[in-house]
Amino acid sequence: MAILEIKDLHVQRDGKEILKGVNLKTGPGEIHAIMGPNGSGKSTLSYTILGHPKYEVTKGDILLDGQSILDLSTDERSKKGLFLAFQYPTEVSGVGYSHFLRTAYNALSKSLADEKREVFLTVREFQNYLKKNLDEVGLKHDFLSRYLNEGFSGGEKKRSEVLQMAVLQPRISILDEPDSGLDIDAVQAVAKAISAVSRKDATVIVITHYARILKFLDKLDYVHVMAQGKMIKEGPKELADELEQKGYAWLGIQDT
Numbered sequence: 574m575a576i577l578e579i580k581d582l583h584v585q586r587d588g589k590e591i592l593k594g595v596n597l598k599t600g601p602g603e604i605h606a607i608m609g610p611n612g613s614g615k616s617t618l619s620y621t622i623l624g625h626p627k628y629e630v631t632k633g634d635i636l637l638d639g640q641s642i643l644d645l646s647t648d649e650r651s652k653k654g655l656f657l658a659f660q661y662p663t664e665v666s667g668v669g670y671s672h673f674l675r676t677a678y679n680a681l682s683k684s685l686a687d688e689k690r691e692v693f694l695t696v697r698e699f700q701n702y703l704k705k706n707l708d709e710v711g712l713k714h715d716f717l718s719r720y721l722n723e724g725f726s727g728g729e730k731k732r733s734e735v736l737q738m739a740v741l742q743p744r745i746s747i748l749d750e751p752d753s754g755l756d757i758d759a760v761q762a763v764a765k766a767i768s769a770v771s772r773k774d775a776t777v778i779v780i781t782h783y784a785r786i787l788k789f790l791d792k793l794d795y796v797h798v799m800a801q802g803k804m805i806k807e808g809p810k811e812l813a814d815e816l817e818q819k820g821y822a823w824l825g826i827q828d829t
């Protein structure tokens with residue numbers, strides 16, 4: 574049974590059609606990659622799945638466990654276990670990082686009512702859980718006492734998004750270009766966190782322009798190539814390598 578199913582999705586922003594019939598199906602424990610040149614609609618797809626109000630679905634559907642989520646707010650979608658790591662994370666001054674993570678984690682645990690998930694009642698308990706995750710993604714422990722993303726470097730912001738995924742353990746994680754602007758060590762750390770989350774029966778969708786990050790994943794089940802608002806090719810892991818060697822021009826796509 575698919576966890577997430579996207580059917581013939583058409584999406585407009587400011588009256589312009591950006592997605593023109595996207596289909597995608599993901600199951601538990603699977604890792605999917607969506608590749609495509611700039612401007613193909615990758616970020617639009619991720620925002621639409623999470624219910625960004627500026628993106629209007631004009632046709633098609635998004636199903637979670639067989640139920641349409643189009644009428645749900647972003648908040649309700651995330652409580653069902655959907656998570657998006659932003660391509661361009663925002664600084665949120667005044668929101669303590671550690672407090673933010675614990676509140677979000679506990680809200681998700683309560684909402685999913687999954688007996689395998691804990692609810693961390695004390696700050697100390699949660700800090701111990703966090704520290705393990707911080708080490709894994711390579712962020713220093715003193716980040717926890719800072720405000721969410723405030724003053725983080727570009728690379729730290731990206732690691733911070735991945736930390737949120739590793740900590741929250743969402744059912745469906747979508748990572749929008751988690752590799753952009755990162756050095757090779759950071760890319761490896763990000764890939765490790767993605768592999769760890771997918772082992773927990775969750776789905777991970779990695780959006781990327783380059784095949785580099787995909788090589789570090791423990792496994793990769795499907796590669797989807799997007800261009801001009803549509804999926805134009807699908808295949809196994811090897812498709813990513815082929816695309817890297819031959820370039821997007823191989824599929825008749827312009828990469829700007």
Ligand code: ADP
Binds near residue numbers: 586591609610613617
């Ligand atoms: P990607 O993430 O693959 O680079 P995007 O989803 O960001 O692609 O953008 C897809 C297309 O939507 C691009 O052609 C872009 O110019 C267009 N687009 C993005 N924002 C707007 C907007 N506010 N109004 C009209 N078109 C937009």
Ligand code: MG
Binds near residue numbers: 617660
């Ligand atoms: Mg994008």
